Amino acid sequence: MPERSKAETPLSADPAEATRAALVSAGLHLFGHKGFAAASTREIAARAGANVAAIAYHFGSKAGLRRACAEEVAARIGHVLGDLGAGPRPATPGEARARLRAALRAITGYLAAAPEAADLAAFLLREITEEGEVLDRLYETTVGPRHRQLCALWGLATGTDPEAEETRLSVFAMIGQVVYFRIGRPVVLRRMGDAGLDPEALTRILIRNLDAALDAALDAAIREVPR
């Protein structure tokens, strides 16, 4: 009598869709924390409260579930960053900076607070180190375009070339800081004293620090190329 307990999923009217979602959720967690090959289909099914055969039925194979998980990651990244490039093009450097700060806060808040974000980040990281087709697709459809958008904002905020080497690396560093805190959380928590530090407090401190780091980086970029 397996219960759909651990991989809590937004209940859907369609029970089949619920199974799909539960499998993807369980896949994100186990692929992310144990690696693709090490996560057995039995374990994934058990965590999702589904039968092993459901994986083959809904996704064709274990690899199919992996692809579905990647799509879920892409969708959530899109949802969190939302309409980053939408709306009127920032008219002033100040507006661009505000938009950058908002994006950074959105990512930080989501990664630090949302319970499923841990699985998401872990999954993405696994795919990066394994360098397979899934990463290719994920980069082309999501990571690359989003990075270009952030570079454009950075360029507007600093008056520098959005596609300059330095700009691209600076944006990577900015994102890297956030991702790193999510991935390295077990280590960070040890150092910060796991006991008396609730997630909200950590998020607050984190956002304050990252805001400061962003301003510092932008100001430094402006100082280097004043005009």
Next chain:
Amino acid sequence: MPERSKAETPLSADPAEATRAALVSAGLHLFGHKGFAAASTREIAARAGANVAAIAYHFGSKAGLRRACAEEVAARIGHVLGDLGAGPRPATPGEARARLRAALRAITGYLAAAPEAADLAAFLLREITEEGEVLDRLYETTVGPRHRQLCALWGLATGTDPEAEETRLSVFAMIGQVVYFRIGRPVVLRRMGDAGLDPEALTRILIRNLDAALDAALDAAIREVPR
């Protein structure tokens, strides 16, 4: 006739020691890139040019090899950061800042240039997400102490409390940037254009950028607490 080709190891006078080293090297690579459970003993042995039974013979078990890999990681981190706390205690903030910059450059140079660094970083990252005993030990013996040393330098360079929350997080962010670039290299290279960017050039750009980021972060910390 398996050859000890892929996992190149500093040849040792003792052939048994060479086997040990080859197994650790292969273990670092495969544990790091596929995860502990997914890396089979057969594959590790094949990559090391050794027999499967050699793992049990030299390390007791697959888990024993994992511990040996962790010790190797600790040793190399110690070697790269060297005598971070040694020498005379920095007398001026400027000296402390220089020492911080040197540490950051050492880490960046090693991670970006040394061929085995990729396996090392991947292994460490896996252990962090899997959160087992190996991470506990690695944190207590290596990561934690080193982080405290860097915080002490940060405190001296900025005149702030070395153990303040902000200091500890800032140091994490600083290290995080470097580690992130090594882990995320596949993504970064895609964005920077894999083709015409040699590792040395990337390292140079990276160090320049990280130097600037460090100065910006330190100056921001000083500005906040003028005293």
Next chain:
DNA sequence: TCAAATGATTTAATCGTTTGATTGAAGTGA
């Protein structure tokens, strides 16, 4: 000086278990 002996290391073969995938029967809602 050199064969025999010794302990350390490596080898191929094998054990019981778990893996991903498949199957046909049973269950479910419209």
Next chain:
DNA sequence: TCACTTCAATCAAACGATTAAATCATTTGA
């Protein structure tokens, strides 16, 4: 009923571990 979905049972392949035999480098005894 009928299409869709889930289920328990089963398969060959690969897994970690173990074993006895083979091989290597050194030391021993005369």
